[in-house]
Amino acid sequence: MKFEIVHTSKKSRARVGKIHTPHGIIHTPSFVAVGTNAAIKALDSVAVNSLELDLLFCNTYHLLIQPGPKVIKEAGGLHKFMKRSRPIITDSGGFQVFSLAYGSVASELKSQGMKKSSGTVLKITEEGVTFRSYRDGKKILLTPENSVETQKDLGADIIIPLDELPPYHISKTALKESLDRTHRWEIRSLETHLANPKEQAMYAVVHGGIDPAMREESLSFLRKHPFDGFSIGGSLGKTRDEMAIMLDRLTPLLPPDKPNHLLGIADLPSLNRLIPFGIDTFDSSYPTKAARHGVLLTKSGPLKIVKETNASNYEAPDPTCSCTTCQNYSLAYLNHLFRANELVGLQLATVHNLAFMVNFMQEMREDILNDKV
């Protein structure tokens, strides 16, 4: 992997870059779509390949359980298995193990109370985390070593070390304990990776919760190790403001010559707020999830497909958009498909929202190149 900075804005720390990977270039800042089970929900890979979606996020936790790394390895790796031609990033599996245990991450990270553990995390030890498969109840021990081995079998362009996702509500002592263990896990992950790099790049995960000192400690520790990039994980605060304050403080400490990634956040207000800090890639299932809930992203705000007045709107859903949905179908037809519970409505809305994100990021890169952001 090679990272090239094309331009840094004169107006902010925002930067335009190119991450060169074995499966092509990721133009940054870039939106990263989520394809948990080696598929973007409701969209086939051939259709996805025709969007200029540079990077796709697949979840090791899900793929470990179904179909299992052996199948994907035998198929020739994730790209071949799912017929994706462009770059892929996988996580360690840790995020899902912990977030499924602590309940909805979004609600928990935003401190709307910690849900009772669903009992899927059975034990956290120095060795790793033991959890129960949601599929067949089988006990699985996820360690830094086997997480990375699994990610080797999957063969994504970018992989992530095993980390612990501490809940938002945690004492300082417990947070420090978790952070130190996460660091030890990340180093073991890195060692496993470096023993057999396989043209993959590994991004560290910066932790430390909402404690600025621990965040800085985490970053300064991880910087000392030969990670190819740096991702930022865990809770960053209750509100977008708290998150922005934390990231404004943290991002200048990132190694400027290495790509960085913000895990799990890519809503439009956050992107507008955070891109000026020089964050390169952002993943989120928000655009695809919104599509399945009948919400189209547009420049004039979210558009609710089933709204009564849309039933007789024969214009394109977003007349400014050049995606295949907006080029071929009317809002009235989409309204009808959603009201009639036709599956294809989910597909058409997903195409639009992903095209919207790709376009949003293209314009953002233009604006950075012109020092407008």
Place this chain on the structure above:
Amino acid sequence: MKFEIVHTSKKSRARVGKIHTPHGIIHTPSFVAVGTNAAIKALDSVAVNSLELDLLFCNTYHLLIQPGPKVIKEAGGLHKFMKRSRPIITDSGGFQVFSLAYGSVASELKSQGMKKSSGTVLKITEEGVTFRSYRDGKKILLTPENSVETQKDLGADIIIPLDELPPYHISKTALKESLDRTHRWEIRSLETHLANPKEQAMYAVVHGGIDPAMREESLSFLRKHPFDGFSIGGSLGKTRDEMAIMLDRLTPLLPPDKPNHLLGIADLPSLNRLIPFGIDTFDSSYPTKAARHGVLLTKSGPLKIVKETNASNYEAPDPTCSCTTCQNYSLAYLNHLFRANELVGLQLATVHNLAFMVNFMQEMREDILNDKV
């Protein structure tokens, strides 16, 4: 509409023909896919247009209720609304009104006992049939006149007069009463149609249940009227044998210079059995429904996607097939998508099954041209 017979087999009554419509040619014998709600389930029209699927069946009953004929008319008709470039056929709405009332048509027609009326049919009078909308419980009166007017608004290439679908278990007297009323409804439908033909063709529906004399009576009555084609509806027997015996007897009585259609039957064994009788078009939701249930049609029989051994089969689902699914994805990937409940699996399986049917019919036409069928 113009019907051209290209070749009649020397071996059977099977024939290859071309039905010229305002939206292109239907090559017969042809499989007609079902797109009830102005959409083939799980597949968008642009993808469907790329298949050589000459004719699509949409259901007036469903479209009457959602989005309503006004919306489709204002959108410029069904073709424009759903972005279909090739021919469409709509039914009268009667079939669904009655079949929803009598329970599953398949099970009822096959005489697996008549289900209790779900109460959706409220009244059958000379004027028409009153039923309750499944959507909002509103009473709707469907008459020959308003069914045809609705089909005028939809603007399909081929439309169907209002008919009554009598249950399989019915006395001879009741069947005769139903048949006579159906004939009166069909004539009123035809008159409404001919007052404003709008480049649409109307196919009569031959009824008479499993009574051969009444079937012949129906056909001889309907032949006297200027219908553009003849479809065969209602129950034809409990078994495929009974159906074949009835159709073997009935089809020689059809006007040979007009196209005919068998309503609701297009499974492979039936096609093999019935095409030699000279039936031109067949509609069925079987291939698309099978796809959504994880069954692929292949020349060596149905293939169950989730079968254990398919999890590690890295070949195309059907190596003899040139559809985009078989050209791009492995059986292992499809197996994974179905096991992981990924929606896109339904789409990929549907593409294959429709392509299979198109190909099956192409080969059938070749065989007829070569007098092999």
